Amino acid sequence: MPAITRRDLLKAGMAGAGALAAAGLGFDVAVAESTKVKQNLRIAGAKESHSICPYCAVGCSLVAYTRQNADGSVQLLQIEGDPDSPVNEGRLCPKGATAMQLATSPRRVESPQYRAAGATSWKSVTWEFALGKIAQNIKASRDASFVTTDGNGNTVNRTEGIAFAGGAAFSSEEGYFATKLMRGLGLVHLEQQARV
Amino acid sequence: MTQAPVAAELWADRRLRTVELRARQPFAREVLDFYGALLGVQEQAYEEARSARPRSGELVAYVAEMVVPAVVNVSIAAGPQQLRAAMAGQIETMDARDLVDAWVKSEEQPAVDRYLARASAGPVLEALGPEAAASCVGPRDQRHCESCGGSPQLSYFALAGEDLAAGGRFLLCGRCHASWGYARMTCPGCGEDSSSRLPIFSEEGTASGERGSVVRGLLGKLGDDRIPEHMPLFGHIRIEACDTCHQYLLNVDLAADPAAVPIVDELAALPLDLYARERGYSKITPNLMGF
Numbered sequence: 001m002p003a004i005t006r007r008d009l010l011k012a013g014m015a016g017a018g019a020l021a022a023a024g025l026g027f028d029v030a031v032a033e034s035t036k037v038k039q040n041l042r043i044a045g046a047k048e049s050h051s052i053c054p055y056c057a058v059g060c061s062l063v064a065y066t067r068q069n070a071d072g073s074v075q076l077l078q079i080e081g082d083p084d085s086p087v088n089e090g091r092l093c094p095k096g097a098t099a100m101q102l103a104t105s106p107r108r109v110e111s112p113q114y115r116a117a118g119a120t121s122w123k124s125v126t127w128e129f130a131l132g133k134i135a136q137n138i139k140a141s142r143d144a145s146f147v148t149t150d151g152n153g154n155t156v157n158r159t160e161g162i163a164f165a166g167g168a169a170f171s172s173e174e175g176y177f178a179t180k181l182m183r184g185l186g187l188v189h190l191e192q193q194a195r196v
Numbered sequence: 197m198t199q200a201p202v203a204a205e206l207w208a209d210r211r212l213r214t215v216e217l218r219a220r221q222p223f224a225r226e227v228l229d230f231y232g233a234l235l236g237v238q239e240q241a242y243e244e245a246r247s248a249r250p251r252s253g254e255l256v257a258y259v260a261e262m263v264v265p266a267v268v269n270v271s272i273a274a275g276p277q278q279l280r281a282a283m284a285g286q287i288e289t290m291d292a293r294d295l296v297d298a299w300v301k302s303e304e305q306p307a308v309d310r311y312l313a314r315a316s317a318g319p320v321l322e323a324l325g326p327e328a329a330a331s332c333v334g335p336r337d338q339r340h341c342e343s344c345g346g347s348p349q350l351s352y353f354a355l356a357g358e359d360l361a362a363g364g365r366f367l368l369c370g371r372c373h374a375s376w377g378y379a380r381m382t383c384p385g386c387g388e389d390s391s392s393r394l395p396i397f398s399e400e401g402t403a404s405g406e407r408g409s410v411v412r413g414l415l416g417k418l419g420d421d422r423i424p425e426h427m428p429l430f431g432h433i434r435i436e437a438c439d440t441c442h443q444y445l446l447n448v449d450l451a452a453d454p455a456a457v458p459i460v461d462e463l464a465a466l467p468l469d470l471y472a473r474e475r476g477y478s479k480i481t482p483n484l485m486g487f
Contacts, residue, residue, distance in 0.1 A: 024486035025311055026278020027230075030466055033223035038467035038474075041429065042400040048381050048391050063362070063380065065396070065403055077403035083356075083364040084379050090362040097360045097411045104405065 046077060053096040056168040060096055061085030076103050138162065142185060163189035207239040213457040217464045221429075224464040226276065227485050231463055233274035237266045238319040245323035252331040255320065256300060260292035263316040271312070282308040292316075299371070301333040302345070307486050314371070314484055321372035329372045339384055346371030347481040348384050351436060352448040352458040360411070363451060368458060370481040385480045386441035397471065398434035401427065402452070432456055433465045435472045444477040463487070 024031070046067045053060040061082035067075045079100045083090030092099075101108070112130035113122040125133075145161025164182045166175055175192070182190055214235065218228040241263040250258035272283050286308075298305050299313030321329050326343040334345020341348070349370030354363035366375040367384055382389040400406065432452035437444040446465055448458040462483055469479065469487045479487075 024482075025282075025307060026276040027226050027485060027487075028276070028278075030224055030226040031470070033226075034466035034470055037223045037429070038470045041467055041471065043397050043435075043468075043471055044400050046396045046398065046403070048394065048396060050381070050391070065405075075405075077405040080362040081360070082380070083362045084381075090356055090364065091358070092360050094360065100405060100411075 050082065051079075053092065053099055054102070054169040055093075055095050055099070058087065060088035060092055062092075062096075062099060076100060138185070146186065157186055158188050159186035160188065162187055163191070166190070166192040168193045207235065207242070209457050210460055211235055213455070213460040216455075217460060221464050224466055227463055227466065227487075228460075230274050230276065231460070231485070233270050234267070234315060237263075237270045238315065241266065241316070242319040242323045245320040249324065250320075250328075252324075252328045255317075255324075255328055255331055256293055256296045259296045259313075259317045259320050263320060264292040264296065264312065267312060267316045271315075279308065279311070283312075300331070311484065311486065318371070318373060318484070322374075326374070329374065332371060334371075338378065339387060341367075341369035341372060341374055342376050343374045344369060344372040348378075348445060349479075349481040349483050350448065350458055350462040351378070351384065351445045353450055355450045355454055365447075367445075370483070373459065383436075383438035383441060383443070384445060385438055385443035388438050388440040390440075393439040395437050395439065396434055397437065397468075397475075399428035399430055402431050402434065430465055430468060433461060433468060435468055435477075437472065437475070437477045442477055443480045444472045445480050446472075 044067055046065050049064045049066065051062040051064050053062055061084075062079050063082045064079050065077040067077055069075055081088050081090040081092040081096070111124040112127060114125040114130065114133065115122045141161040142159045145159055147156055147158050147160055150156050162185070164178065164187055166178055170178065170192070179190065211232065214228050214232045218225055218232070221228075244262065245258070248258070248262075268283055268287060272280050272287075275283070295305070295309050295313045296317055299310065299317055305313065321332070321344060329341070329344035332344035332346065334340055334347075336342060336345050339348075340346060346369040348367035350368050352366055352368065352375075354366055356363040365378050365380045367378045368375050378384055379389070381391055381394060383394060388394060404411065432449045434447050434449070435444050436447045446462050446468055448456050448461050450456055450458075453461075463485060466487055472479070
């Protein structure tokens with residue numbers, strides 16, 4: 001048998017339907033009909049990627065399907081549990097199963113919402129405004145509720161008017177940073193939602 | 197990890213699905229009509245092998261004497277012209293034992309010889325299970341059948357046993373039709389597991405996000421008012437290709453169509469095979485009809 005060159009391989013690949021028909025058992029009608037059907041199929045490429053559900057500390061594995069559009073943008077097509085993961089074996093909770101809405105929901109709130117004291121409705125504000133307002137409120141509450149000594153005269157320097165709740169999706173680094181910041185402000189009421 | 201359907205259902209399911217797809221997909225009628233005729237012979241061979249239970253050392257002789265003649269007859273009666281002519285031309289000189297022996301030993305064979313050996317040995321190996329399959333030659337590793345060492349001819353996602361769960365991926369052996377579990381994002385041809393080198397080709401409108409749902413397999417409220425522009429013909433089948441070895445398999449997603457019978461649906465997805473070939477990929481193991 002003669003050696004097969006790269007050119008032979010390319011020619012075989014490009015021969016398409018002809019090569020397929022020749023390699024088969026003579027289903028020429030099926031190949032001809034299927035060739036017509038193939039020409040009308042709208043087929044697009046996609047990619048599977050591993051990811052981790054961001055909602056809780058269980059860390060279920062996800063499989064995400066994405067497609068790169070002609071304009072270069074990446075479209076998220078589908079998210080499902082990863083059946084090969086020893087963590088969740090393909091299962092997801094109802095919240096994790098809808099993880100796609102994190103990226104695609106048309107109902108997603110895209111800017112901070114602010115309801116001023118006495119107001120009856122929320123309004124969209126900028127992040128700059130929201131962060132400034134949060135900082136002002138933290139300072140005001142801290143100044144008003146700061147305790148320097150307890151009832152026995154011990155120095156405590158703590159802030160009793162503010163509590164902090166960490167999100168379940170915090171990474172170790174984010175949790176460390178948040179704790180450091182809050183302890184620096186004198187908070188003692190720290191909690192973590194490390195579960196669903 | 198093999199899955200063994202109940203025997204009676206196995207053949208009834210294949211017959212029923214062949215009839216369904218024949219009605220729905222006229223372009224595949226030539227293949228499905230012939231497969232439907234062949235199924236009758238294969239089911240009989242399966243049942244007889246379950247009764248006779250030939251020992252593994254007698255497998256080749258049993259298949260050559262008990263099954264090959266019936267497969268030749270049905271191929272001449274219902275096969276395409278090229279196959280009929282090839283059968284008629286070699287029927288006098290053909291050594292059925294050599295044909296089956298070469299197939300069991302994973303040797304290179306001409307397309308018609310391979311078809312004949314495969315169509316004849318398949319139901320017998322399926323009936324006798326791993327004990328008989330153990331006599332077949334082939335590597336026993338993750339990319340080959342645990343029972344007979346054959347290569348996979350298709351991949352499928354099994355139905356998960358509960359809501360909000362994704363079923364595992366299985367490969368189906370092209371020789372004995374046993375299934376074994378295999379990682380989703382890994383090429384069954386070469387083991388490549390870098391997702392950037394494993395493109396998936398499917399019809400537009402097959403992913404849940406394109407149908408307006410956020411949960412795979414469920415209709416979503418957000419999508420109820422969306423009318424898809426395009427109804428996919430192969431909503432449950434996609435091409436899983438590899439840019440490292442340039443091979444592919446068709447994958448049948450049973451969650452997308454629980455009535456699908458992978459071995460039959462894959463036969464009828466010829467337009468997807470043509471698409472994959474056009475893009476320069478070759479199938480890891482062609483199906484029984486050579487596609």
